[in-house]
Amino acid sequence: xxxxxxxxxxxxxxxxxxxxxxxxxxxxxxxxxxxxxxxxxxxxxxxxxxxxxxxxxxxxxxxxxxxxxxxxxxxxxxxxxxxxxxxxxxxxxxxxxxxxxxxxxxxxxxxxxxxxxxxxxxxxxxxxxxxxxxxxxxxxxxxxxxxxxxxxxxxxxxxxxxxxxxxxxxxxxxxxxxxxxxxxxxxxxxxxxxxxxxxxxxxxxxxxxxxxxxxxxxxxxxxxxxxxxxxxxxxxxxxxxxxxxxxxxxxxxxxxxxxxxxxxxxxxxxxxxx
Amino acid sequence: xxxxxxxxxxxxxxxxxxxxxxxxxxxxxxxxxxxxxxxxxxxxxxxxxxxxxxxxxxxxxxxxxxxxxxxxxxxxxxxxxxxxxxxxxxxxxxxxxxxxxxxxxxxxxxxxxxxxxxxxxxxxxxxxxxxxxxxxxxxxxxxxxxxxxxxxxxxxxxxxxxxxxxxxxxxxxxxxxxxxxxxxxxxxxxxxxxxxxxxxxxxxxxxxxxxxxxxxxxxxxxxxxxxxx
Numbered sequence: 001x002x003x004x005x006x007x008x009x010x011x012x013x014x015x016x017x018x019x020x021x022x023x024x025x026x027x028x029x030x031x032x033x034x035x036x037x038x039x040x041x042x043x044x045x046x047x048x049x050x051x052x053x054x055x056x057x058x059x060x061x062x063x064x065x066x067x068x069x070x071x072x073x074x075x076x077x078x079x080x081x082x083x084x085x086x087x088x089x090x091x092x093x094x095x096x097x098x099x100x101x102x103x104x105x106x107x108x109x110x111x112x113x114x115x116x117x118x119x120x121x122x123x124x125x126x127x128x129x130x131x132x133x134x135x136x137x138x139x140x141x142x143x144x145x146x147x148x149x150x151x152x153x154x155x156x157x158x159x160x161x162x163x164x165x166x167x168x169x170x171x172x173x174x175x176x177x178x179x180x181x182x183x184x185x186x187x188x189x190x191x192x193x194x195x196x197x198x199x200x201x202x203x204x205x206x207x208x209x210x211x212x213x214x215x216x217x218x219x220x221x222x223x224x225x226x227x228x229x230x231x232x233x234x235x236x237x238x239x240x241x242x243x244x245x246x247x248x249x250x251x252x253x254x255x256x257x258x259x260x261x262x263x264x265x266x267x268x269x270x271x272x273x274x
Numbered sequence: 275x276x277x278x279x280x281x282x283x284x285x286x287x288x289x290x291x292x293x294x295x296x297x298x299x300x301x302x303x304x305x306x307x308x309x310x311x312x313x314x315x316x317x318x319x320x321x322x323x324x325x326x327x328x329x330x331x332x333x334x335x336x337x338x339x340x341x342x343x344x345x346x347x348x349x350x351x352x353x354x355x356x357x358x359x360x361x362x363x364x365x366x367x368x369x370x371x372x373x374x375x376x377x378x379x380x381x382x383x384x385x386x387x388x389x390x391x392x393x394x395x396x397x398x399x400x401x402x403x404x405x406x407x408x409x410x411x412x413x414x415x416x417x418x419x420x421x422x423x424x425x426x427x428x429x430x431x432x433x434x435x436x437x438x439x440x441x442x443x444x445x446x447x448x449x450x451x452x453x454x455x456x457x458x459x460x461x462x463x464x465x466x467x468x469x470x471x472x473x474x475x476x477x478x479x480x481x482x483x484x485x486x487x488x489x490x491x492x493x494x495x496x497x498x499x500x501x502x503x
């Protein structure tokens with residue numbers, strides 16, 4: 001027993017050392033003021049690691065996801081694909097409802113509840129979005145958004161293998177989503193473990209098939225695709241957490257008049273006030 | 275889920291692009307930002323949409339609209355952010371010229387796939403000394419796209435200084451991207467200028483049929499089924 005225990009902790013130790021080495025090699029070395037400013041700006045201290053993951057994901061996308069999405073779009077006509085999209089969306093409603101409640105948003109929770117009831121029945125298992133036409137447009141919430149809405153910060157940016165852009169908060173949220181989502185929970189409870197996996201795969205193909213041209217265009221026109229996606233992810237998530245309501249006015253937005261640099265204007269204003 | 279968020283964000287930006295041009299109805303006695311945005315968006319859709327329009331002509335019209343209705347210099351400087359201060363006079367001049375060229379190459383082609391869209395204003399709200407017009411591009415066959423315009427008054431006439439699509443600001447996105455390029459180039463603005471020059475040239479040659487490339491109208495993005503709100 002003792003030996004076993006020691007062996008166990010030894011293995012753990014080795015893993016920890018290896019992990020630490022891997023982690024630190026993926027970190028930006030904060031050894032110059034410029035590097036520190038950079039990390040403060042991008043909130044991406046793991047950038048070297050993230051860029052590697054990003055390249056890996058791009059490679060997987062070109063090899064598997066994009067071709068699959070192209071074939072999917074060629075084989076199935078638009079109405080079928082819309083039905084699939086609606087049905088997958090409908091399955092996310094119970095979890096969205098719980099998140100609406102957790103965010104103390106009774107109006108949105110009510111809309112989600114009505115939609116799920118109507119679309120699951122009248123809409124034939126969610127294939128048709130009948131409720132939308134009745135004045136109940138849909139929305140989506142996940143646990144990352146709930147944590148954000150309750151005031152938790154996003155943490156460092158993180159590119160997950162396969163799942164793509166995220167951050168520490170949303171990555172934790174994603175894990176909770178997958179386990180606590182009522183549909184997944186019931187499926188696992190009845191030993192249908194393939195259902196959660198099938199949902200993720202189907203959602204991936206469905207979403208990718210709707211964005212073939214837009215992503216191609218974005219990649220072609222970017223001068224740093226990684227940085228563009230990082231910026232888009234962060235802004236979109238922030239917008240989702242605010243439920244589309246206006247946020248703070250961008251503090252970096254300055255009006256320039258003549259050739260006066262912004263800091264000069266700021267100094268002028270201060271001296272006028274004093 | 276991976277690509278759901280990933281792709282939504284990406285697609286939002288693309289769509290953003292499509293909403294860029296607009297036109298000033300400047301010298302009106304008391305300029306109304308809402309009216310200004312409405313007139314500009316209508317004109318942009320009328321003049322730039324359609325696959326039959328030659329690439330060079332669409333680019334030319336886009337540039338006219340851009341200069342008339344946007345405070346391009348102010349946008350360019352906001353995009354460069356803190357690096358504007360460290361750039362030399364020559365680099366600044368170079369940058370301003372390259373910025374306009376790149377914007378034209380990036381955004382003009384995204385109008386090719388437009389047909390039948392219109393912009394509907396929801397509300398107007400103050401943002402400091404500026405005004406933000408919020409509304410949606412109404413699309414006949416797809417989900418509407420939320421687009422906000424930040425309008426400022428520049429020597430008596432109205433100018434757009436940012437376009438925000440589904441919560442994604444064009445200025446912030448470009449600033450983050452340019453900042454990353456400068457940082458990776460060792461903090462030098464000249465590195466960014468080289469990259470901008472190369473990108474503009476490659477996009478231009480691709481869009482010019484005489485160079486063997488097809489029309490660059492890679493299409494207006496299928497707007498994401500962006501349910502996440």
